[in-house]
Amino acid sequence: SQQGEEDPQALSIQEGENATMNCSYKTSINNLQWYRQNSGRGLVHLILIRSNEREKHSGRLRVTLDTSKKSSSLLITASRAADTASYFCATDRTGGGADGLTFGKGTHLIIQP
Amino acid sequence: DGGITQSPKYLFRKEGQNVTLSCEQNLNHDAMYWYRQDPGQGLRLIYYSQIVNDFQKGDIAEGYSVSREKKESFPLTVTSAQKNPTAFYLCASSSAVSSGGYTFGSGTRLTVV
Numbered sequence: 001s002q003q004g005e006e007d008p009q010a011l012s013i014q015e016g017e018n019a020t021m022n023c024s025y026k027t028s029i030n031n032l033q034w035y036r037q038n039s040g041r042g043l044v045h046l047i048l049i050r051s052n053e054r055e056k057h058s059g060r061l062r063v064t065l066d067t068s069k070k071s072s073s074l075l076i077t078a079s080r081a082a083d084t085a086s087y088f089c090a091t092d093r094t095g096g097g098a099d100g101l102t103f104g105k106g107t108h109l110i111i112q113p
Numbered sequence: 114d115g116g117i118t119q120s121p122k123y124l125f126r127k128e129g130q131n132v133t134l135s136c137e138q139n140l141n142h143d144a145m146y147w148y149r150q151d152p153g154q155g156l157r158l159i160y161y162s163q164i165v166n167d168f169q170k171g172d173i174a175e176g177y178s179v180s181r182e183k184k185e186s187f188p189l190t191v192t193s194a195q196k197n198p199t200a201f202y203l204c205a206s207s208s209a210v211s212s213g214g215y216t217f218g219s220g221t222r223l224t225v226v
Contacts, residue, residue, distance in 0.1 A: 004155075033214045040222075042117075042203055043156075045214030088155060090214075099163070100146055100171055101215065103155040 004032075004089040004104035012110040019076040021107040023089030024069075030092050032065055033101065034074050037086045046074075046087075076109075084111045115140045119204050119218035125226050126191070126198070134189045134221045136204035143208065145187035146215070149173060150201045159202075162187055191223060199225045 007022045023032070031050045035043040049056045049065045049072065056063045062075040076083055086108045090101040117138045126132045138145065144163045148156040158171030162181040176195025181187055187206075191198045201222050205215040 035214070035217075040201075040220070042119075042217035042219045043205075043215070045216070048214050093158075099169065100158040100161045102158070103148075105153070105155040 004091050004102060006087070006089055006104045006107040008107060009105070010108045010110070012112060013079060014112050015079055015081055017079055019079050019083070019109055019111075021074045021087050021109070023072045023074070023104060025072075025089075025091050026070065027091075029067075032063075032072050033090045034061075034063060034072075035088045035090060035103075037088065037106070039085075043088065079109075079111045081111050081113050083109060085109060117204055117206055117216055117218035119202075119221050121221060122219070124221055124223045126223060128225055129193045131190055131192050132223065134191070134202055134204075134223070136187045136189065136218060137185055138187075138206045138216070139185060140206055140208070140216060141184070142206035142216070143184070144206060145181070146205045146207075147171075147177070147179065147187070147189045148203045148205065150203060150220075156203060159189065198223055 004023045004025045033048045034046045037043045047058045047063050049063050060077045065072045086106040088103050088106045090103045093100050120135045146161040147159040150156050157173050159177050160179040162168035165184050168179050168181050178190045201220050203220045204218040207215045
């Protein structure tokens with residue numbers, strides 16, 4: 001079953017603009033993670049936020065988590081052409097993720113030069 | 114460099130044949146995972162293994178088999194019982210002691226001809 005659902009499904013913006021993607025999930029979590037996937041490649045881990053954290057930064061990435069609304073957002077600031085990719089949120093099934101993560105269907109982000 | 118190696122990158126199979134996808138990691142990670150990705154979809158968990166000589170079914174294990182005889186290796190066999198095997202297969206690993214995310218291989222694209 002797919003726990004996380006990203007919104008929007010696709011997003012096209014101009015280079016230099018900020019991109020915001022949202023993720024909603026259904027059950028309690030220990031942590032939530034965001035991954036990037038370039039076309040035809042494996043996923044790359046971007047950032048992990050724990051259930052007791054509300055916001056986390058990593059370079060141009062900012063992730064928020066609202067456990068009361070069961071939602072998270074990923075903000076990419078000052079977008080670049082190289083940010084064009086699909087972005088997935090993932091939640092742990094149980095026990096922190098050792099028994100697998102559940103992924104959403106992803107947001108396809110296109111950065112127009 | 115440490116990482117996960119999946120081979121082959123592309124695989125073609127005739128209907129009724131079993132095929133085995135290779136996944137090797139040199140990250141000293143305890144846990145390994147197999148995911149299936151269909152076009153425009155998220156990842157679905159096939160099997161996972163938290164320790165050598167032990168593995169568990171994921172959400173879509175029917176028609177697949179795995180083994181974990183060595184810590185570094187987690188091969189996936191797609192059997193003839195899998196009704197719709199054409200997909201992109203991703204292997205991942207994670208450390209039980211790390212707070213980071215999963216490390217993914219670059220994937221194997223399986224096509225049934």
